Amino acid sequence: MGNIRVRFAPSPTGPLHIGGVRTALYNYLFAKKMGGTFILRIEDTDQGRYVPGAEDYIIEALQWCGLTPGEGLGVGGEYEPYRQSERKDIYQKYALELVESGGAYYAFDTSQALEERRAAEAAKGNHNFRYDNVSRREMKNGLTLPASEVTRRLEAGEEYVVRLKVPNDETVTINDLIRGPVSFQTNELDDKVLLKGDGMPTYHLANIVDDHLMRISHVIRGEEWLPSTGHHVLLYRAFGWEGTMPQFAHLPLILKPDGKGKLSKRDGAKFGMPVFPLGWEGETPEDSFRGFREYGFLPEAVINFLAFLGWNPGTEQEIFSLEELCQAFTIENIGKAGARFDYDKAKWYNQQYIQRSENEALAALVRPQLAPKGYAPDAGYLEKVCGLLKERMTFLTDFWAVGCYFFEEVKQFDDQNIAKRWTPESRPVFEALLAVIEKNKSFAAADIEVSVKDFIAEGGLKIGQIFPLLRIALTGSMQGPGVFEMMGVLGREKTVARLRKAIDYFDAL
RNA sequence: GGCCCGUUCGUCUAGGGGUCAGGACGUUGCCCUUUCACGGCAGAGACACGGGUUCAAUUCCCGUACGGGCUACCA
Numbered sequence: 001m002g003n004i005r006v007r008f009a010p011s012p013t014g015p016l017h018i019g020g021v022r023t024a025l026y027n028y029l030f031a032k033k034m035g036g037t038f039i040l041r042i043e044d045t046d047q048g049r050y051v052p053g054a055e056d057y058i059i060e061a062l063q064w065c066g067l068t069p070g071e072g073l074g075v076g077g078e079y080e081p082y083r084q085s086e087r088k089d090i091y092q093k094y095a096l097e098l099v100e101s102g103g104a105y106y107a108f109d110t111s112q113a114l115e116e117r118r119a120a121e122a123a124k125g126n127h128n129f130r131y132d133n134v135s136r137r138e139m140k141n142g143l144t145l146p147a148s149e150v151t152r153r154l155e156a157g158e159e160y161v162v163r164l165k166v167p168n169d170e171t172v173t174i175n176d177l178i179r180g181p182v183s184f185q186t187n188e189l190d191d192k193v194l195l196k197g198d199g200m201p202t203y204h205l206a207n208i209v210d211d212h213l214m215r216i217s218h219v220i221r222g223e224e225w226l227p228s229t230g231h232h233v234l235l236y237r238a239f240g241w242e243g244t245m246p247q248f249a250h251l252p253l254i255l256k257p258d259g260k261g262k263l264s265k266r267d268g269a270k271f272g273m274p275v276f277p278l279g280w281e282g283e284t285p286e287d288s289f290r291g292f293r294e295y296g297f298l299p300e301a302v303i304n305f306l307a308f309l310g311w312n313p314g315t316e317q318e319i320f321s322l323e324e325l326c327q328a329f330t331i332e333n334i335g336k337a338g339a340r341f342d343y344d345k346a347k348w349y350n351q352q353y354i355q356r357s358e359n360e361a362l363a364a365l366v367r368p369q370l371a372p373k374g375y376a377p378d379a380g381y382l383e384k385v386c387g388l389l390k391e392r393m394t395f396l397t398d399f400w401a402v403g404c405y406f407f408e409e410v411k412q413f414d415d416q417n418i419a420k421r422w423t424p425e426s427r428p429v430f431e432a433l434l435a436v437i438e439k440n441k442s443f444a445a446a447d448i449e450v451s452v453k454d455f456i457a458e459g460g461l462k463i464g465q466i467f468p469l470l471r472i473a474l475t476g477s478m479q480g481p482g483v484f485e486m487m488g489v490l491g492r493e494k495t496v497a498r499l500r501k502a503i504d505y506f507d508a509l
Numbered sequence: 510g511g512c513c514c515g516u517u518c519g520u521c522u523a524g525g526g527g528u529c530a531g532g533a534c535g536u537u538g539c540c541c542u543u544u545c546a547c548g549g550c551a552g553a554g555a556c557a558c559g560g561g562u563u564c565a566a567u568u569c570c571c572g573u574a575c576g577g578g579c580u581a582c583c584a
Contacts, residue, residue: 011584046583111582128511130580161582179514188512196582203584227513227579252515253577259520261577305521308533312522316532335522338577342520345534355547391547402546417544467543479545 004036005217007072008062009207011043012054015280015289016061018341019222019254019263022306026251026334027220028067029307032326036217040072041210042083045200061277065299066322079214084206091201094209094239095162095194103238104194105142106160107131108153111197113140130190133168162195164204164231164238172230177218177249177331184230192231204228208235211246219246220331223338224262226250249331252310253338263341265289273343277302296395297346298365301353305346309339319352351394359383362390366399373400375407384489388481403480406489410476410498415509417478421469422506429459430503433466437487438496445488452484473502 008024010016016024031038040062044050059074071077081087098104109117114131121129129135136143141163142150154160170186194205201209211219229248236245253262257271268275268289277299278291292302304320312335313320313328320328354362363382370376377385389403436455440448456466470483474495480486487495 009584013584043584049583107582114582128580130511159582163582176514182513184513190580193582198582200582202582207584222578223514224578224584230513250514255577257520259576308521310521312533314523316523318533337515339522340520342534345521348534351547389546392545463543469543471544475544477545478543481544481546483543 003215003217004031004034005039005215006031006036006220007039007041007211007214007216008067008069009041009043009210009221010058011046011049012051012058013046013049014051014054014265014282014287015276015278015291016054016058017263017265018275018277018292018306021061021065021067021277021302022254022309023220023222023251024062024067025065025303025306026311026329029326029329030218030220030331031070033329037070038067039077039214039216040069040074040082041214042073043203043206044083044085045196045203045206047085047198047200057278057280064277064293065303067303084201084210087206087210088200090213091205091209092195092199095201095205098164098194098238099142099162101238102165103235104162104164105136106150106154107136107139107141107163107191107193108145108158108160109139109141110159131163132190133166133187136163136191159197161193161197163191164194164234166191166231166234172233174229174233174248176226176229177247178252178334179226179250179336182226182229186230186234189230189234192228194235204231204235208232208239208241212236212239212241212244215244216246218249220249220251223250223253249334252335254309255338255340257341257343259340262338267341271343273341273346275341296397297350298353298357298396301350302346304353305349308345309341310335319349319356347394354393354396355391357386357390359386359390362386365396369397369400370407373407377407381489388485388489392479392481405475405480406486410474410502413476413502413505414472414478417468418472418506418509421465422509426465426469427503427507429461429466430469430499430506432459434496434499434503437499438492440492443488443492443495445482445484448487449484469502469506470499473499473506 006027008027010020028038030036042055055073062069069075073082095104099106118129121127131139138144166186166189168187171183172186173181173183176182192204193202195201233242233245236242255261256263256267263275265275274290274292274295274297276289276291277293279294280289280291282288300321303322303325307320307325308318311329311333314333360383363379363386366386367382385403385406389399392402393399433452433455436451437448440451452466456463467483468478471478471480474483474486474490
């Protein structure tokens with residue numbers, strides 16, 4: 001079978017959707033698994049939908065995810081250019097070649113004329129009008145017009161399109177790697193436009209020409225392309241390229257959390273979750289989005305989550321690094337049915353990855369949250385804090401909420417819980433305890449714990465009278481890591497100052 | 510409407526003619542713990558329906574239902 005070459009071919013019409021990321025991921029994994037090449041090609045043949053910045057976004061998003069193309073836009077390669085708008089001449093040449101060979105024809109019907117025709121048919125009760133092997137006989141095209149008339153129109157510069165001449169009465173069958181044999185009746189297929197009035201190719205033409213020229217071995221794309229694959233096969237045939245036609249694998253779609261339709265960009269706002277890898281500044285607030293990155297996701301978690309939306313290794317392992325995914329991936333293990341976007345699962349993955357992060361790595365990821373607040377702790381301190389906090393975070397962005405007291409004084413105390421535990425006798429006890437803590441030699445968590453527990457035992461006290469109040473004194477609330485671990489990290493000075501301040505506050509309540 | 514694809518716990522899924530239908534998320538309970546979290550244990554929870562084929566179907570075939578996709582000079 002020659003070299004494995006796969007391409008991810010998004011169109012730059014806006015930020016890359018998470019479904020697109022998964023398509024890229026599966027292409028990437030397949031390429032890596034097979035020792036092949038992962039190619040990035042930009043399908044910008046619709047000048048009307050081109051969005052500035054989208055291309056950079058795509059590249060940045062792939063990079064964030066770790067899905068680096070081995071060839072293509074931004075990387076270069078043997079088959080440049082990889083931006084379809086720069087390949088216009090190529091498509092034109094092939095389209096005309098197809099007209100010559102009889103596989104395609106010129107058509108002069110304007111979009112407006114077609115619209116009117118469709119409306120007229122609809123009025124008659126026929127909602128299925130299409131430009132096909134029957135209706136083309138009554139349209140204005142190279143098959144109905146005399147040759148001289150066609151030449152005249154072309155020479156007059158009249159706008160035209162090139163349409164695929166779909167043959168009659170044939171059955172086209174592909175063997176989809178995920179779904180098995182899928183057949184299409186050519187009589188059901190319309191004469192797709194290949195070359196548009198503006199001289200640009202449609203997806204159908206461009207993708208076949210490029211896949212052929214770029215020696216693509218496998219086309220792994222979303223299921224929304226399955227219905228037009230019959231046309232694609234016909235095109236390979238018309239060009240005489242069927243012998244080297246790539247194999248197809250149509251991926252199941254990612255569905256909305258409620259299962260009603262495929263996930264779309266608006267679902268982010270609707271369900272309160274990200275549907276794009278990175279944030280995007282659109283022209284309006286409705287067109288601006290926070291991405292997984294801004295929500296506080298780790299790219300490794302997003303990748304792991306996405307990989308399992310429609311694929312699984314057949315084992316019970318759930319956590320996979322990108323490298324492990326590359327090893328384990330097979331197209332055979334991709335499911336057929338659409339998968340709902342399970343945001344709870346995504347959160348769980350993120351939490352798992354945060355917990356497994358090295359303190360050092362986590363500290364670096366979390367540091368940017370501190371600067372705007374005016375804090376720049378030294379690395380060692382921040383790492384220790386991360387060590388205590390990481391099992392309490394689901395998102396990177398939880399860091400501040402969950403551990404702000406490691407950087408600034410307690411602003412809000414849990415008065416209810418203080419009132420429940422603080423008695424008139426508490427003050428002398430806590431003052432004595434404070435002295436014990438302050439005098440601790442090493443100020444290591446374990447040592448403080450010993451002395452505090454000794455103090456409690458000697459005084460005939462109960463842990464419940466002491467620990468919770470100590471905790472509230474330090475953090476303001478009933479939540480957080482172990483009290484002594486926190487003291488150890490905060491250090492003698494801060495710990496003592498907070499306890500002293502808290503005793504006054506508690507007593508004044 | 511037409512064409513194409515699909516259907517195992519609420520969700521993601523494993524499995525495959527004879528299984529106690531397995532795992533994970535979520536959920537419930539318990540344990541751990543000074544608290545929250547983590548972790549551990551336990552529980553509830555699924556083969557869409559109807560016909561075949563077969564000694565035996567969740568698994569194979571056919572229908573039905575339901576869901577999804579496509580149906581542009583968009584990709």
